[in-house]
Amino acid sequence: xxxxxxxxxxxxxxxxxxxxxxxxxxxxxxxxxxxxxxxxxxxxxxxxxxxxxxxxxxxxxxxxxxxxxxxxxxxxxxxxxxxxxxxxxxxxxxxxxxxxxxxxxxxxxxxxxxxxxxxxxxxxxxxxxxxxxxxxxxxxxxxxxxxxxxxxxxxxxxxxxxxxxxxxxxxxxxxxxxxxxxxxxxxxxxxxxxxxxxxxxxxxxxxxxxxxxxxxxxxxxxxxxxxxxxxxxxxxxxxxxxxxxxxxxxxxxxxxxxxxxxxxxxxxxxxxxxxxxxxxxxxxxxxxxxxxxxxxxxxxxxxxxxxxxxxxxxxxxxxxxxxxxxxxxxxxxxxxxxxxxxxxxxxxxxxxxxxxxxxxxxxxxxxxxxxxxxxxxxxxxxxxxxxxxxxxxxxxxxxxxxxxxxxxxxxxxxxxxxxxxxxxxxxxxxxxxxxxxxxxxxxxxxxxxxxxxxxxxxxxxxxxxxxxxxxxxxxxxxxxxxxxxxxx
Numbered sequence: 001x002x003x004x005x006x007x008x009x010x011x012x013x014x015x016x017x018x019x020x021x022x023x024x025x026x027x028x029x030x031x032x033x034x035x036x037x038x039x040x041x042x043x044x045x046x047x048x049x050x051x052x053x054x055x056x057x058x059x060x061x062x063x064x065x066x067x068x069x070x071x072x073x074x075x076x077x078x079x080x081x082x083x084x085x086x087x088x089x090x091x092x093x094x095x096x097x098x099x100x101x102x103x104x105x106x107x108x109x110x111x112x113x114x115x116x117x118x119x120x121x122x123x124x125x126x127x128x129x130x131x132x133x134x135x136x137x138x139x140x141x142x143x144x145x146x147x148x149x150x151x152x153x154x155x156x157x158x159x160x161x162x163x164x165x166x167x168x169x170x171x172x173x174x175x176x177x178x179x180x181x182x183x184x185x186x187x188x189x190x191x192x193x194x195x196x197x198x199x200x201x202x203x204x205x206x207x208x209x210x211x212x213x214x215x216x217x218x219x220x221x222x223x224x225x226x227x228x229x230x231x232x233x234x235x236x237x238x239x240x241x242x243x244x245x246x247x248x249x250x251x252x253x254x255x256x257x258x259x260x261x262x263x264x265x266x267x268x269x270x271x272x273x274x275x276x277x278x279x280x281x282x283x284x285x286x287x288x289x290x291x292x293x294x295x296x297x298x299x300x301x302x303x304x305x306x307x308x309x310x311x312x313x314x315x316x317x318x319x320x321x322x323x324x325x326x327x328x329x330x331x332x333x334x335x336x337x338x339x340x341x342x343x344x345x346x347x348x349x350x351x352x353x354x355x356x357x358x359x360x361x362x363x364x365x366x367x368x369x370x371x372x373x374x375x376x377x378x379x380x381x382x383x384x385x386x387x388x389x390x391x392x393x394x395x396x397x398x399x400x401x402x403x404x405x406x407x408x409x410x411x412x413x414x415x416x417x418x419x420x421x422x423x424x425x426x427x428x429x430x431x432x433x434x435x436x437x438x439x440x441x442x443x444x445x446x447x448x449x450x451x452x453x454x455x456x457x458x459x460x461x462x463x464x465x466x467x468x469x470x471x472x473x474x475x476x477x478x479x480x481x482x483x484x485x486x487x488x
Contacts, residue, residue, distance in 0.1 A: 058114070061101040063087045064094030070365050070372075072101045073118065073127040075111040079357065079376070081396050082187075082385055086375055089383065097368045102127070112136060119148040119360070128363040129373060132184065134175075134354045135451045141176050141184045141356065143448035149183040150361040155370035157378065166380035167412035169438035175446065176356050184356035185377035187386055189408040189415075190316040191438030192251070194219070194346040195324065197304075197337065198426060200311045204237045205230070210344040210433065217312075219345040220440060222255070224248070224278065227347045230311075231287040240308040243301040244291040245279040245465065247314050249458055252278065254350035256445040260453045266482050268475070269445065272457065276474060279465040303329040304337045316352050317434055321405040325424050333423065341425050343433040349440020380413040390418040390431075408434040449488060456481040 061080045064087050074080055080101035087094035104111040118126050132140045139145050152159045159182050163173065169189050176184030194217065198208035205216055213219075218226030231241035242248060256269035282288045289306045291297035301310040302324050313319065320341070329336020357376055359369045376385045386409035388394045394404040406420060412435050420431030447453075456478050464474035 059103045061103065062098060063101070064096075064098045066094060066096040066098050068097045068365060068368065069124075070097050070099045070128045070363075070368050071126065072099055072372075073115055073130040074101060074103055075106045075131060075133065077101075077103055079131050079355070082376055082394075083372060085385070085388070085394060085396070086372065093368070093371065097365070099372075106133070106135075112139070116145060119145060122362060126362070127360055128365050129357065129359045129369045132356050132358065134190070134352075136448065137175055137184065137354075137356045138446050138448040138450070140358060142178050146178050146183070148360060148362075149178065150359040150363065150366075151178075151181040151183050152185070152359075152370075152373070153181065154361065155359050155366050155373065157370050157374050159378075162374065162378040165413065166378055166386075166410070167416075168378070168410050169412065169441065171351050171438070171441040171443040172354065172356070172410050174443035175354075176358075184358045185373075186354040186356045186410050187376050187389065188318070188354055189410045189434065189438050190318065190351045190354040191408070191434060191436075191441040192314055192316050192346055192350050192352055193343045193430070193433045193437045194312050194314055195320060195341055195343055196312040197310065197340050198342045199340050200234070200237075200239050200309055201342075204234050204239060204311070208342060210342055210428070213342070214344045217344075218347045220349070220436070221347050222349075224347055228281070228287075231282075231285070234311050235285065235287055238308060240289045240301075240306070240310045241287045242282065242312060242314075243298050243306065243310045244288050244293065245275075245282045245461070246293040246458070247288075247312075248278055248282075249275055249461075250352045251314055251346065251348040251350040253450075253454060254352070254441065254443075254445075255348045259445045259447045260450060261447050261488055264488065266479060268478075273475075275457075276461050276464055276471055279461045280471075283465045299327040302327040302337065304340075305329070314346055314350075316437070317406075317408040317430065318353065320422070320424060320430070321407060328424065333426070338424055339426050342428055343425055343430040345433055345436040345440070349437060349442065351438070351441040351443070377410065380411045384414070386411045386414045387418065390414050390420070408438075410438075412438065449486060452486060453482055456485075 061077060063084045072080065072083065080103060083099050083101065104114050115130060140149060168185065169191060171191065172186045173182060176182055196213060201213055202208045207213065216226065217230050234241050252272055252275040256271045258267055258269045260267060283290065289297060289301055289308055289310065291301055291306065297306060300306045313324065328338040330338035333339030357373050359373055363369050380386065389404055389407050390409045392404055392406040406422065408431065409415060415431040415435055418431060420429045421427050422430055460474040460478040463469045463477065464471055469477060
């Protein structure tokens with residue numbers, strides 16, 4: 001697989017991934033384990049490979065030579081390099097503007113702290129446009145720092161027409177809206193699918209056809225009933241349904257109907273509380289390999305080298321492109337599990353990760369900022385960033401070794417006309433399944449405190465699954481941690 005540029009890394013995983021993340025060329029990945037419970041102690045919003053710019057110090061990149069300066073802030077070099085692509089594609093933009101990009105990694109909250117200070121200080125050094133990832137986007141689109149974001153309409157973007165034309169995934173709009181007005185959008189769609197092993201499916205169910213597998217696992221049902229019926233059949237054949245219960249946590253967390261905080265009080269949505277039972281059921285029935293996400297055991301399961309061969313992983317396209325391919329044990333069909341995987345809609349819809357782009361309400365360069373934001377997030381033409389991204393045609397620095405993988409994008413219009421066939425998935429066009437995943441995904445139950453609260457809850461679920469506390473004790477442990485450490 002070609003080297004990829006960094007995308008939406010979560011605060012929890014940046015340091016671990018930066019020290020040993022899979023580069024897609026057969027090397028091993030290294031990340032912390034929670035001791036084998038299969039529940040991530042601190043869940044991640046993304047696991048995409050970091051670039052060389054994830055050091056803690058500030059770095060800068062500059063594109064264009066124009067007299068008008070645009071300050072862009074980001075936590076990786078991905079969006080800055082998109083700007084470089086646009087300047088190359090449209091040189092007249094670079095003749096008018098100089099885009100100075102400030103890159104600060106999310107390690108220890110460094111990016112948020114610096115961005116907050118710069119937005120509050122204002123002036124010529126403040127960002128004209130800036131990026132926020134799924135782990136903290138709500139803070140900037142709807143929360144404590146949302147007042148600094150310009151609406152896309154204020155920037156001069158024909159939002160309604162462009163959203164309709166591009167058929168933008170609903171959840172990205174929900175995340176990026178403040179009081180009904182759009183202030184941020186993502187370019188990479190992270191709605192999730194079920195990524196299953198066709199050989200395991202054929203042996204256990206007599207079919208590997210995605211349409212039939214969807215019926216077997218209850219795709220789109222909104223619950224796990226049929227999936228667990230399938231898990232019992234898989235166990236009879238000697239297979240694990242999932243690598244670890246953490247693989248299902250993201251779906252439980254993001255499919256909730258109500259937020260962690262309601263009217264200023266901690267609230268446990270039934271779909272999130274259900275995860276306690278899911279983690280315990282998987283553990284007690286031996287339906288998983290008890291592998292924690294980002295652990296060596298997790299990667300071994302992707303190779304088919306775990307205690308039991310694993311039927312399915314749940315995630316967005318980046319999980320395939322930047323994690324599973326490099327950990328499959330091969331680069332072509334017949335090597336490791338490369339080529340054995342297929343994709344279908346999941347039982348429960350959710351999204352995982354993403355990066356949103358915002359403009360500063362006080363920018364004096366609204367026209368230039370709007371042009372960049374629109375090209376990145378809303379342009380569904382064959383020359384827009386999303387079409388290039390979906391088709392693996394973004395050629396960073398004229399270097400074919402740094403072109404992007406085929407990735408899912410926010411625009412269903414773009415994916416519908418793009419080539420989503422992956423050799424890793426036996427030549428299957430994976431885009432239709434991910435379009436469905438985007439449609440199922442919702443962001444209605446998010447808060448700016450989710451990252452921290454999720455960590456406390458998955459830790460409690462792990463303790464319960466391992467038998468260290470009973471169910472009521474796990475809930476009380478969770479409530480105590482939230483009450484002792486958060487104030488909202």
